[in-house]
Structure formats: C-alpha cells, structure tokens
Amino acid sequence: MDPLTPDFDVIVIGSGISGGWAAKEFCDKGFKTLVLERGKDVKHVEDYTTANTAPWEMEYHGRITQKEREENPIVSKCYAYGRTTEHFFVKDNEHPYQQDRPFDWIRAYQVGGKSLLWARQVQRWSHFEFERPQRDGYGIAWPITYDDLAPWYTHVEQFIGVSGNNDGLEEVPDGAFLPPWEMNAIEKHIQKEIKRQYPNRTAVIGRCAHLTAAKEIHREQGRNQCMARTRCERGCPLGAYFSSNASTLPWAKKTGNLQLKTHQIVSKILYDPKTEKATGVEVIDAYTKAVKRYSARVVFVNAATINSNSILLNSTSERFPNGLGNDNGLLGRYLSFHNYRGQVTAIHRGAPEAYYYGRRPTSVMIPSFRNKTRQDAAFQGGYMMFYSATRQGWTRQQEGAAFGTDYINKSAQPGPWSIYMMMQGETVPQKNNRVYLSNQKDRYGIPKVTLDVGYTQNDELMLADFLEQGAAMLKKAGCEQINAYETHQAPGLDIHEMGGVRMGNDPSTSLLNQYNQMHLCKNVYVTDGACMPSTGVQNPSLTFMAITARAVDYAAAQLKNRSI
Amino acid sequence: MYFVFSSFKWQNARLKNMNRRTSLEVLLTSSLGVALLPQQLWSNNALAAVNEDAVPFYEAFSQHLLGDHYSAVAPLGVSIGCFIQNCLTEKGIKDLNTGLSQLQAHCLTRHKNRFEQLSHQQQQEVLIASFDPSAAPFPKAALFAQQLRGIALFHFFNTEYGATKVLRYLPVPGRYDGAVPLTSTARTWTH
Numbered sequence: 001m002d003p004l005t006p007d008f009d010v011i012v013i014g015s016g017i018s019g020g021w022a023a024k025e026f027c028d029k030g031f032k033t034l035v036l037e038r039g040k041d042v043k044h045v046e047d048y049t050t051a052n053t054a055p056w057e058m059e060y061h062g063r064i065t066q067k068e069r070e071e072n073p074i075v076s077k078c079y080a081y082g083r084t085t086e087h088f089f090v091k092d093n094e095h096p097y098q099q100d101r102p103f104d105w106i107r108a109y110q111v112g113g114k115s116l117l118w119a120r121q122v123q124r125w126s127h128f129e130f131e132r133p134q135r136d137g138y139g140i141a142w143p144i145t146y147d148d149l150a151p152w153y154t155h156v157e158q159f160i161g162v163s164g165n166n167d168g169l170e171e172v173p174d175g176a177f178l179p180p181w182e183m184n185a186i187e188k189h190i191q192k193e194i195k196r197q198y199p200n201r202t203a204v205i206g207r208c209a210h211l212t213a214a215k216e217i218h219r220e221q222g223r224n225q226c227m228a229r230t231r232c233e234r235g236c237p238l239g240a241y242f243s244s245n246a247s248t249l250p251w252a253k254k255t256g257n258l259q260l261k262t263h264q265i266v267s268k269i270l271y272d273p274k275t276e277k278a279t280g281v282e283v284i285d286a287y288t289k290a291v292k293r294y295s296a297r298v299v300f301v302n303a304a305t306i307n308s309n310s311i312l313l314n315s316t317s318e319r320f321p322n323g324l325g326n327d328n329g330l331l332g333r334y335l336s337f338h339n340y341r342g343q344v345t346a347i348h349r350g351a352p353e354a355y356y357y358g359r360r361p362t363s364v365m366i367p368s369f370r371n372k373t374r375q376d377a378a379f380q381g382g383y384m385m386f387y388s389a390t391r392q393g394w395t396r397q398q399e400g401a402a403f404g405t406d407y408i409n410k411s412a413q414p415g416p417w418s419i420y421m422m423m424q425g426e427t428v429p430q431k432n433n434r435v436y437l438s439n440q441k442d443r444y445g446i447p448k449v450t451l452d453v454g455y456t457q458n459d460e461l462m463l464a465d466f467l468e469q470g471a472a473m474l475k476k477a478g479c480e481q482i483n484a485y486e487t488h489q490a491p492g493l494d495i496h497e498m499g500g501v502r503m504g505n506d507p508s509t510s511l512l513n514q515y516n517q518m519h520l521c522k523n524v525y526v527t528d529g530a531c532m533p534s535t536g537v538q539n540p541s542l543t544f545m546a547i548t549a550r551a552v553d554y555a556a557a558q559l560k561n562r563s564i
Numbered sequence: 565m566y567f568v569f570s571s572f573k574w575q576n577a578r579l580k581n582m583n584r585r586t587s588l589e590v591l592l593t594s595s596l597g598v599a600l601l602p603q604q605l606w607s608n609n610a611l612a613a614v615n616e617d618a619v620p621f622y623e624a625f626s627q628h629l630l631g632d633h634y635s636a637v638a639p640l641g642v643s644i645g646c647f648i649q650n651c652l653t654e655k656g657i658k659d660l661n662t663g664l665s666q667l668q669a670h671c672l673t674r675h676k677n678r679f680e681q682l683s684h685q686q687q688q689e690v691l692i693a694s695f696d697p698s699a700a701p702f703p704k705a706a707l708f709a710q711q712l713r714g715i716a717l718f719h720f721f722n723t724e725y726g727a728t729k730v731l732r733y734l735p736v737p738g739r740y741d742g743a744v745p746l747t748s749t750a751r752t753w754t755h
Contacts, residue, residue: 052735054724055754061722065650182742228740231755355746358737359755393752394721394731395714402695403713405631411717412730412751 008034008259009559011281011296013266013311016113018528018544019302020244020252021156023260025552026300027252031559034294035249035258036283038265038303039109042088042116044222044245048235050084058083074104077493080117080233088116088233098438100452104492105306111262112245113304114495117233120209120241121362121386122162122542124153124173128372128382129536136371138380138428138458139534143505143514144547146173152546152553160242160545161218163362164207171367172204172538179212180205185354186389186417187364193477194366201369201473206362206386209242209542221247228358241361263287267446269299269315269324269524277523277564278324284444298523298555298564301501302548305335305529309435309500310449312526325520328508331501333434335451336535338496339383339425339459341487344470346419346479348389355391355414363388366473368537370465379461381426382537385470392418419479423466424494426537428458435500453491496540498532516551523564527551618664619645620680626716628691636725644719656711663708667694670701727754 009031012022019035026033041047055061062083069076072092081089090107097105108114127146133139150173157176166174183191183205191203210226211218218224223239223246232241239246252258263286270279270293280295301308309332315324323331368382392415401407433454437447467484474482491497504510507519516531518524527548529540536543558564623641627634634640648660667690671679675686682690693699694709720726727733731754 054733054735055722055727056724060647060651061718063647063651063718066653067650181740184742187742228737229735229755231735353746355744355750356740356742357744357753358734358740359753360740360742391746391752393754394717402709403629403631403691405633408630408633408720408730414746414750414752 006280006295006297008032008294008296010034010298010300010555011036011294012300012302013281014038014113014302014304014307014528015111015244015249015260016108016302016304016528017115017118017244017541018548019113019300020115020248021545021548022300022302022527022552023252023258024248025549026556027255027257029552029556030255030257031556032257033252033259034296035252035260036264036266036281036294037111037113037260037262038286038307039111039113039262041260041262042110042112042235042245044239044243044250045235045237048237049087050234051231051237053084053234075106077104077489078106078495080119084231085117085233088235095442096448098440098448098450100450101454102490103451103453104490105449105451105497106492106495107304111249111260112243115243116235116245118243118495118541119539120232121206121365121539122157122160122209123207123365123367123538124175125149125536125538125543126171126173128171128368129534129538132371132381133429133534136375136380140502140504140506140509142533143503143510148514149543149546149550152550153542155549156542156545159217160209160247161211161215161223162207162542163210163212165205167202167204169202169204169367171369171372172207172365175207177207178215181208181210181212181360181362183364184356184389185351186348186419187387189348189350190387190389190419190474190477190479191364194473197476198369198473200372201366203364203366203387206365208362210361211240221251223247226361228360230359230361232361264292265444265446266303266311267291267314267444269301269311270295271315271317271319271324271521273317273319276521278521284446286444289444297559298525300548300552300555301524301526301530302528305497305500306435306449306451308526308528308530309335310437310446312501313435313437314447320520324524325511325518327520328511330431330509331511332436333431334429334499334502334533335433335435335453335497336427336429336499336532337453337491338494338535339427339455339462340422340494341455341459341489342423342425342463342466342470342484343487344419344421344467344474344482344484346421346474346482347392348417348419348477348479350478351417360388377461377465379458379465380428381458381462383423383425383462383466384537385421385423385466387419387421387474389417389419392416419474421470421474423463423470424537424539425459425462425466426535427491428456429499429502429534430456451492455491496529496535498529498535498540501526501530502533503531504533515554516547517555522558525551525555615645615649615661618648618661621664621668621678622712622716624680624687625691625712626720628687629713629716630720633720633726633730636729637720637723640716640719644716647715647719660708660711663702663704663712666702667705667708674701721754 015037130142134141164177165180226240313323366385394411471484619641622644626640694705
C-alpha cells in the first residue's frame with residue numbers, strides 16, 4: 001500500500017442504504033470507488049429466492065419453529081423476520097454482542113444491508129427536527145438546517161422514487177413525489193374526524209419508497225411499478241421499492257468506477273500522523289481471516305450506526321488512543337433510537353359496504369403535534385402516529401356456530417374493520433446511552449461491541465401521552481373496543497439507532513462538521529445513522545441518503561481541489 | 565422443488581431415531597410421496613415427530629371444523645400434530661396436551677369411549693359443549709377448543725386449497741384500490 005498512489009479514490013465501508021448512495025454519487029462523479037461489504041453478495045432478483053414462494057410450499061407454512069426462536073431470541077422478535085426472510089438477517093449466535101442493558105440489535109450483513117429489509121417509509125425532516133433539540137435544550141445545535149438539505153432531499157427522492165401527497169404541512173415538508181397510495185373508506189373517515197375535532201392535527205397518507213409510477217430515471221435503473229404485493233422483505237423482483245441492490249449499486253457499477261468486495265470486514269481505519277489523514281482501511285477476510293489493507297484518498301464510513309461507531313472506536317493509534325478523532329471522549333455516546341412502545345387497536349363498524357383490492361405498502365400518518373413551535377408537553381421531543389384500517393380475516397371471533405362448513409365459509413368473508421395505530425417517538429440523546437468496545441474479542445480478533453442503552457423518564461411520559469391521545473382520537477372517530485397498550489420492547493427493535501459520531505459546529509462536543517467530515521481527520525466522513533445529533537420524529541433513512549449525497553458532493557469538490 | 569428436496573433430507577435424519585414400525589410407515593409414504601402434493605408429503609414425513617395418540621383426535625377435530633372442505637385437504641392430523649410439537653412453546657404444548665387429556669377423560673366418563681371412537685353426533689355434542697364456556701365439560705375447555713381451532717385454521721387456510729379456493733390468494737394484485745364495494749361473495753385476501 002503506497003500512500004503516494006492510493007489503490008482507490010474512495011473507500012466506502014458498507015453497502016446498505018447510505019453506503020450505496022455514497023458509491024453511486026462518487027462513481028457518477030468519476031471517482032474510482034471501492035465498496036467493502038462484510039457479508040455475502042445478494043444479487044438483485046437472482047438471490048431473492050423466496051420472492052414467489054407460496055405458504056403451502058413452506059415447512060410449517062412459513063412459521064418459525066420454537067427451536068429456531070429459542071436459538072435466536074433477539075432477531076426473531078423483528079416483525080420482518082420469518083421463514084421467507086431469515087437468510088437476510090444475522091442470527092444471534094453468528095455475531096454475538098454484549099448488552100449492559102437490553103438492546104435488540106437487528107443486523108443484516110450482506111450486499112444491500114438492511115435496505116432489503118427496511119419498512120420504506122420516507123418523510124423529509126422538517127425544520128422543527130433540526131431546530132428543536134437546541135430550542136428546547138435537550139441536544140446540541142445541528143450544524144445544518146432544513147434549507148441546507150432540501151435540494152438533496154429532492155435529488156434523492158427523484159432517484160429512489162417516493163410516493164406521497166404534497167400536503168402543505170410545515171411539520172412534514174412536501175417533496176418530489178410519485179402518485180400517492182389511496183386511503184380506504186374507514187381511514188378516510190378517521191382522517192375527516194381528526195381534522196374536524198383536532199384543529200392542529202392532520203392525518204395524511206404515508207410516503208414510501210415505492211414506485212407508484214415508474215419514471216424514465218427508474219426504468220434506467222431497471223425498476224418497475226409496484227404491484228402491491230407487500231412481499232417486500234423477501235426482495236422485490238420488480239425493483240419496485242428502493243434498495244441498494246435494485247438501484248444505487250447497479251447504477252454505480254454501470255459507470256465502470258465501482259469495485260465491490262464482499263466478505264471483507266473492516267477492522268480499523270488507518271491513520272498517518274504526518275499528514276493527519278487516513279490512508280485507508282485494514283480488513284479481515286470473513287472466510288480466510290487473512291488481513292489486507294486498501295488505501296484511498298477518502299474513506300466514507302457507512303457500516304450502519306453501531307458498526308460505524310465500532311470501527312472508529314477500534315481505529316486506535318498513538319495519536320488517537322481512544323478511537324479515531326475521539327479527543328473529546330464522545331465517540332460512541334449519545335446513541336439514540338425511536339420509541340415504538342405504544343400501540344392502539346380498535347374496531348370500527350362503519351362502511352360495511354366498503355372493501356379494498358390489493359395490499360398497500362404504507363399506512364396513514366399523523367405528523368407530530370406536540371412541542372411544535374414551543375415546548376408545550378410534559379416531555380421533550382415529538383412523536384408521530386401511524387394508523388391503518390383493514391377488514392378482519394379468519395382469525396376473528398364469530399357469533400353463532402363454532403365450527404363446520406358455514407363457520408369456515410363465514411370465516412373466509414371479510415369481517416369488521418380493524419384499526420391498528422402505533423407511535424414513533426423521538427428519544428432525547430443521553431450521554432450514558434452508548435456503544436463501547438469490550439475486552440472480549442470476536443472470532444476475527446476484533447473487540448466485541450457492547451451496548452449500554454435504555455429508556456428515560458421522558459420516554460415514559462411520551463408513551464403515556466401517545467396512549468391517551470391515540471385512544472381518545474380513535475374514540476372520537478367512532479371506534480369501539482379500543483385497546484391502548486405498551487409493547488415493552490427494548491431499544492433496538494425499532495431498527496432506528498442513531499448517533500455516537502454526531503455532527504456539530506463545536507469540535508469539543510461533536511465528532512463531525514456540517515459536511516460529515518471528521519473534525520480531526522479530514523478525509524474520513526461518516527454519513528449513516530451514526531452522524532445524527534438527534535433522532536427527530538420522522539423516519540430517518542431518507543435523511544441518511546440526503547446527508548450522504550450532500551457530503552459526497554462536498555468531498556468530491558475537496559478531492560478535485562486537493563484539499564483532502 | 566426446494567421444498568421436496570429439503571423434506572427428503574429432513575426425513576432421512578428422522579429415520580435414524582425412530583422405531584421399526586414408524587420407519588416402515590415413513591419409507592412407505594416417502595416412496596409414494598412423489599405422487600403426492602407437497603402438503604401431504606410434509607404431513608407424512610412429520611409422523612415420527614408427533615404425539616401419535618393425539619393424531620386421530622386432530623383428524624376428527626379437523627373433520628368437524630372444516631365440514632365439507634375437509635375432504636379437499638385431508639389428512640391434516642399429522643401436520644397439525646407436527647406443528648404443535650415444533651412451533652409451540654413448551655407451555656403451549658403442555659396446555660394443549662392437558663386439554664386433550666381432559667377431553668378424552670370426559671368422553672370416557674360420559675360415553676365410555678375416546679373421542680375418535682364416538683359417533684359423529686356424539687363428537688358434535690362434545691365439541692359444541694367444549695366451545696361453549698357456559699357448558700364447559702372440563703376446566704378451560706373453551707380455551708383449549710379455541711386454541712386448537714386456531715392452529716387447525718392456520719393449517720387449512722395455508723393449504724393451497726384453503727388459500728386459493730376458500731380465501732382469495734393474490735400474490736400479484738397489480739395495484740391497490742382503496743374503494744372497492746364489498747359484495748356478498750367477497751373473500752378475504754391472502755398472500
């Protein structure tokens with residue numbers, strides 16, 4: 001590895017949702033880019049082996065056995081984990097980690113990472129998300145504003161394809177949308193009642209990364225319109241939802257500038273104290289355990305939040321004994337997530353004549369209405385709600401006969417409307433919520449990750465508010481049999497972990513500047529969830545992608561003018 | 565194709581741990597299995613894993629539960645037993661076995677025979693009482709009956725017949741329409 005003639009212009013660590021975007025943007029700009037993926041290859045279409053499997057073709061009709069559940073107590077809690085998707089998840093015993101407090105770490109080690117498995121809900125963050133932590137005193141100032149990111153949101157939305165409606169709401173800004181999905185009769189009824197009875201609350205159709213109408217840019221990617229299957233987590237043969245596998249990585253490959261290497265576990269970033277820059281990375285081959293080094297002028301860290309933290313913490317040197325760029329000791333701290341602990345179910349007896357056709361990959365969302373322009377609730381931060389209405393199926397209780405031909409025929413008919421509502425709450429960044437490295441090592445000789453993350457009283461207050469408000473809103477909308485309850489789920493199961501390598505204006509309280517460049521190592525950028533100073537209310541993935549595209553644009557300019 | 569291959573592989577491993585009679589049954593069914601539907605093949609393969617005493621009851625229960633639909637998916641008893649054995653928690657299996665023992669004890673006391681040996685009419689009466697909390701023939705009878713019904717329905721509605729002929733199987737809807745009239749012949753979507 002010759003520092004004077006690096007192997008590549010750029011190394012991107014990780015091929016998931018943000019790594020794929022970094023690769024695409026750099027390759028589009030003509031930079032020789034190496035993407036290092038620690039897991040297996042997953043080829044678009046070819047490796048979606050269960051995409052068309054019917055339930056009767058699977059052992060136990062697709063149900064996971066109790067033995068498998070006991071062997072995988074963490075990952076089997078994930079809503080998307082099952083017989084048709086298990087091959088895309090890391091099993092609990094494959095890569096053990098340590099927990100000081102319960103944290104359900106859901107991982108996907110393969111090309112595309114969790115972009116194959118994500119829930120695909122994409123809302124722009126509003127200026128409230130960027131301003132509220134400092135305004136209400138629960139976080140540092142974001143070094144960027146909504147206006148800084150807005151053009152990059154548009155850039156990303158146009159490429160990935162986002163269905164949605166321009167609702168004109170300040171709390172969820174409009175975007176470059178494809179046609180929205182439609183609400184059904186009861187969802188529209190609840191929407192109308194909320195609008196009528198709560199002047200400051202609005203229900204709108206969710207925005208998701210599905211092609212409701214494929215445009216030329218999507219056809220160029222080889223992607224097609226969504227067929228409303230909702231077998232998404234198995235991998236979509238149509239490429240109808242956005243994933244690295246269907247979109248950014250093949251696009252980058254077409255430029256001729258991409259090299260993608262699988263089974264390459266990055267153990268550390270190499271640092272040269274003379275230049276005060278990174279020279280490249282050290283990797284361990286997952287099969288042979290052979291150690292290799294790759295050099296580049298720039299390193300983008302996109303290994304997913306916790307692993308990005310882990311790599312930086314393990315990148316020790318004489319200059320940085322506590323991890324790369326970690327003079328302030330904050331690397332790994334302020335790990336945050338989303339509070340998903342509240343759910344409400346109900347039934348509605350209206351619209352008996354209405355039904356729907358197909359399966360919709362999104363739900364209705366109610367943007368945050370708490371602490372909007374000032375802190376007006378007993379807790380800090382905001383939360384949003386999602387709800388959907390479906391006709392009950394054969395699992396419902398019925399009046400009359402308990403078995404027999406008529407019972408089966410009746411079970412097969414659509415039942416009353418069932419309502420499901422859930423919360424997505426911002427958690428306040430806490431210094432003692434952290435990821436750090438254990439003294440124990442994994443099978444590759446890399447220190448194991450330890451997670452010390454928990455809820456706070458603020459989360460309890462927010463949860464209580466959601467349960468009360470959610471139930472009240474559904475009641476006012478005419479719902480019955482309302483059941484508001486707590487899921488008791490541990491942090492991590494939300495799969496929205498963020499922070500640890502946060503952006504900020506002040507190097508004494510942050511690790512990255514406004515362009516995601518490490519304050520103390522200018523050619524290393526972190527643009528996945530690890531960079532986030534706060535979690536916001538909205539889903540985070542669209543923001544990861546927009547931040548990545550913006551950071552690449554900046555880094556590319558720096559590379560061209562030889563500033564890094 | 566993958567399913568058939570994996571079934572045979574799994575079956576070979578099972579053969580090592582079963583008695584001669586069961587081995588012969590499985591070998592016989594596997595030699596015929598090539599002509600059977602995957603669901604039936606799976607059912608036969610699973611024979612060694614289940615509580616054999618319970619299988620005739622599961623079969624009779626399914627017959628009553630499914631009525632005219634039963635013949636399209638029979639037999640279901642072995643696959644239900646296998647599912648219970650492999651997919652339920654230890655407590656779930658114990659609860660079902662307790663319920664089954666109590667139901668059989670009730671049948672023996674009341675009718676001097678096990679459930680599966682009763683007349684069709686007598687079986688109906690036992691099941692009607694079991695599903696009725698006010699007429700419970702044994703403790704927690706309704707809970708037992710509902711749990712078993714849930715498992716049997718899961719099996720039924722996930723068979724090819726149940727999913728495609730009774731429900732509406734729709735792997736590729738092509739679109740979503742939020743405003744479709746509900747007709748009297750409408751069936752629940754499944755996938």
